[in-house]
Amino acid sequence: MAVLAVENGRRQFDYWLTVYKRTWKGSLVSSFLLPLLYLAAMGIGLGSFVDDNGTGALGGVSYLQFIAPGLLAATALQIAVAESTYPVMGGIKWHKTYFSMISTPLRPADVMYGQLAFIAFRVVTTCAVFVAVIAAFGGLKTAWGVLGLPVALLVGLAVSAPVCAYAATLDNDSGFAMVFRFGVIPAFLFSGAFFPVSQLPNWIEWLAYLSPLWHGVELSRDLSLGTVELLPALGNLAYLSAWFVVGTWLAVRALTRRLIS
Amino acid sequence: MATLTARVIPLPIKPGNGRTLVERNFLVYRRSWIVFVSGFFEPVFYLLSIGIGVAQLVGDFTLADGTKIGYAAFVAPAMLASSAMNGAIFDSTYNIFFRMKYARLYDSMLATPLRPWDVATGEVTWALLRGACYSAMFILVMLVLGLIQSWWALLALPVAVLLGYAFAGAGMALTTFMRSWQDFEFVQLATMPMFLFSATFYPVETYPGYIRWLVEITPLYQGVALERALTTGAVSWTLLINALYLAVMGTAGMYVASRRLGKLLLK
Numbered sequence: 166m167a168v169l170a171v172e173n174g175r176r177q178f179d180y181w182l183t184v185y186k187r188t189w190k191g192s193l194v195s196s197f198l199l200p201l202l203y204l205a206a207m208g209i210g211l212g213s214f215v216d217d218n219g220t221g222a223l224g225g226v227s228y229l230q231f232i233a234p235g236l237l238a239a240t241a242l243q244i245a246v247a248e249s250t251y252p253v254m255g256g257i258k259w260h261k262t263y264f265s266m267i268s269t270p271l272r273p274a275d276v277m278y279g280q281l282a283f284i285a286f287r288v289v290t291t292c293a294v295f296v297a298v299i300a301a302f303g304g305l306k307t308a309w310g311v312l313g314l315p316v317a318l319l320v321g322l323a324v325s326a327p328v329c330a331y332a333a334t335l336d337n338d339s340g341f342a343m344v345f346r347f348g349v350i351p352a353f354l355f356s357g358a359f360f361p362v363s364q365l366p367n368w369i370e371w372l373a374y375l376s377p378l379w380h381g382v383e384l385s386r387d388l389s390l391g392t393v394e395l396l397p398a399l400g401n402l403a404y405l406s407a408w409f410v411v412g413t414w415l416a417v418r419a420l421t422r423r424l425i426s
Numbered sequence: 427m428a429t430l431t432a433r434v435i436p437l438p439i440k441p442g443n444g445r446t447l448v449e450r451n452f453l454v455y456r457r458s459w460i461v462f463v464s465g466f467f468e469p470v471f472y473l474l475s476i477g478i479g480v481a482q483l484v485g486d487f488t489l490a491d492g493t494k495i496g497y498a499a500f501v502a503p504a505m506l507a508s509s510a511m512n513g514a515i516f517d518s519t520y521n522i523f524f525r526m527k528y529a530r531l532y533d534s535m536l537a538t539p540l541r542p543w544d545v546a547t548g549e550v551t552w553a554l555l556r557g558a559c560y561s562a563m564f565i566l567v568m569l570v571l572g573l574i575q576s577w578w579a580l581l582a583l584p585v586a587v588l589l590g591y592a593f594a595g596a597g598m599a600l601t602t603f604m605r606s607w608q609d610f611e612f613v614q615l616a617t618m619p620m621f622l623f624s625a626t627f628y629p630v631e632t633y634p635g636y637i638r639w640l641v642e643i644t645p646l647y648q649g650v651a652l653e654r655a656l657t658t659g660a661v662s663w664t665l666l667i668n669a670l671y672l673a674v675m676g677t678a679g680m681y682v683a684s685r686r687l688g689k690l691l692l693k
C-alpha cells in the first residue's frame with residue numbers, strides 16, 4: 166500500500182515536471198534573478214553602510230554574511246507560497262486538471278503529494294543556484310552554510326502544505342492577496358532576515374517567533390556562521406516539521422473534501 | 427454612417443466617457459473592499475522593517491550637501507515613490523491584461539458608446555485615484571512617525587499621482603504588446619531592479635560614474651528624487667525637469683495605449 170502511494174505520488178510529480186519543462190523560462194526572472202538582485206542591493210549596497218556603522222549589533226559579522234542565509238530561507242518561502250496558491254486553484258477551478266487526475270486510480274492524497282513534491286523540486290533548484298551565488302560572493306562564513314539548502318527545503322514544505330490546504334478551500338483568488346499581504350510580506354520583512362528580531366518591540370518579536378520563516382532563518386544563519394547550538398536547533402527543526410506534517414494532513418483533507426463531495 | 431464612423435475611430439486628446447469606466451471599477455471594488463484596503467499595508471510594512479529595523483544597523487546618513495538625516499527619513503520618501511510605481515504598474519498591466527484577454531471586458535465596453543480613448547483614460551484615472559488613496563495614507567504614517575521635515579511635503583501627494591500617471595501610461599502601452607502571462611516577467615525585470623537600485627535604500631552617489639548615470643535616467647529615480655527633496659526640504663529648480671520627465675512619459679504612454687487598444691479591439 167505504501168509502495169503504491171509513493172508510486173502514485175511520483176507519477177503526479179512527473180506530470181508537473183513535464184509542465185515545467187515547457188514553462189520554466191517564464192520563471193527565470195522571478196525565481197533566480199530577483200533574489201540575486203536583493204542580495205546585491207541589500208547585502209552589498211546597503212551592507213557597505215551597515216558595515217561602516219559598526220557590526221556590533223550583528224555579532225561582528227559583515228552585513229552580507231548576516232543577511233545571505235536569511236535571504237536564502239526567505240526565497241524558499243516566497244517560491245513555495247507562489248507555487249501553492251495559483252497552481253492549486255488552477256488545478257481545481259480553472260484548468261480542472263485535478264478532476265481529470267482523480268478520475269484515474271489516483272486519490273486526492275496522491276494529487277496533493279505530487280503537488281508538494283513538485284514544490285519541493287522548485288524550492289531546491291532555485292535555492293541551489295542561490296547558494297552557489299552566495300558562496301561566490303563570500304556570503305557564507307563557513308562551508309556549513311551549504312546546509313542552508315536542506316533548511317530552505319524544509320521551510321518551503323512547512324509553509325506550502327498549509328497554504329495548499331487554504332487554497333483548496335477558496336472560491337476565488339482574492340484570498341491569495343491576503344496570504345501575500347498579511348502572511349508572506351510581513352514574514353519576509355520581520356523574520357530576522359534583514360535585522361535581528363530582538364530590535365523589534367516585544368509583542369512583534371513574539372509574533373516573529375511564531376513564524377516558520379524565523380526558525381528557518383535562525384537555522385540557516387547559525388549553520389553559516391558556525392554558531393549552532395544543539396537544543397535550539399532541534400527545536401527549530403521540530404517546529405518546522407510540525408508545520409509540514411499538520412499542514413499536509415490539512416491539505417489532503419481539504420483537497421479530498423473539495424474534489425469528492 | 428458619419429456618426430458610426432465618428433464612434434469607431436478614436437479621437438485622442440478629448441475628454442470623453444472615461445468616468446463611466448471609473449464608476450464601473452468603483453462598483454466592482456465595493457464588493458472586495460478588503461483587497462482594496464489591504465493594499466495600504468504593504469508599503470507600511472516595508473517602511474517599518476527597513477526604516478526602523480535596518481535603520482538601527484545603518485545609523486544616520488550624511489547626504490551629498492552635508493546634511494545629516496535619519497535612515498528612516500531617507501528611505502520613507504523612496505518607499506512612497508516605489509509603492510506608487512508598483513500600484514500603477516499592477517493596475518495597468520496585470521489587471522488590464524486580464525480584463526482584455528480573459529474577461530473580454532473591453533470588447534463589451536466598446537459595443538457601447540465608449541471609445542478606446544475612454545477606456546485608456548478611464549483605466550488610468552481609476553489607477554490614479556486608487557494610488558492617491560494609498561499615497562495619502564502613507565504620507566500620514568510618515569507624518570505620525572516624524573519623518574517629514576518640510577512644508578514642501580504638501581506636494582508629495584500630487585507628485586505621487588504624477589509618478590503613478592507616468593507608470594500607468596507606460597504600463598498600459600506595454601500591456602497592449604503582451605502575448606501571454608510569461609511576458610509579465612519582463613515587467614518585473616524592469617520594476618524590481620528600479621525598486622532596489624534607484625537610490626531607494628542608499629544615495630545615488632554610492633555608484634561609480636556610468637552606473638550612476640544609468641540609475642539617474644530611470645523613471646523611478648525621478649520620482650524618488652522628487653519625493654525625497656519634498657519631504658526633506660532640499661528643494662531646487664531642477665526638480666521641474668524630473669516632473670517634466672514623468673509628465674511626458676505618462677502622456678506618451680497614454681497616446682500609444684489608446685492607439686493600440688483601438689487596433690487590438692476594433693479589428
